[in-house]
Amino acid sequence: MANQLLFIFQGNQLLVTNSESSPALPNRSFVDSIQSIILRDHQVGFYDHVLCRAIEVSDDYIPKAGYRFTGLRTLFGVFDEQLISLIGRALQIVEWDRSHQYCSKCGNENTRHEHELAKVCPSCSYRSYPRISPVVMGLIVRDNEILLARSPHFAPGMYSAIAGFCEVGESLEMALHREIKEEVNVAVDNIQYYTSQSWPFPHSLMVAFTCRYVSGIIIPQPEEIEDAKWFNVDALPLLPHPVSVARKLIDYTVTNIKARYHALH
């Protein structure tokens, strides 16, 4: 039988081998040892032509010798981005499957759709799909400065771009203008899309933009923003982890600003 990679979850924790520096994922043969305690099992895609399965095991399962459970965030920078992205997909599918066992409209037990990633109610035909919540992120540029803010739950000294959930009825641009106005009281224009990233904590799609400062004096939103200020691109504070979309957005923008300034001065 062809090999498989197993993403085995207990809650939101993933099973890996014990090595701190180079943990590995269990493969096809491992499944025999957990067959009796599998709660759910989905095929989630391929990694390097190897089929990947998302499996959830019951809470009372204790990893056998040589294995441990760990949070996905601890594997950033350890596994490559394609694998992290697949595990993130697996985590969201398992969580969705767990929380959509019953129809939210009539309460009957759902069944799996044959071809789509969907749950179908056999009684009222209502379909449920995995949820994706768009989050807009904006990095505001003013000459050779960028506006960064910190929320109270950030690591000490760390600053990042402005971000917030898109609300129903909003375009991404509308959400970005609103979030920036609410969080730091600034108006922007020239919104440019940069990139996006799935962020499975729990089911966000981060959509990152750069934008240009127009007007307004920074007033941090109480409760949400602990501090916000302009940073010269040559004197940046502690920034988010390099795999985060926030950091990629900041690095990309800072590189562009420096290149422009170098050309002009």
Ligand SMILES: [Zn+2]
């Ligand atoms: Zn129903």
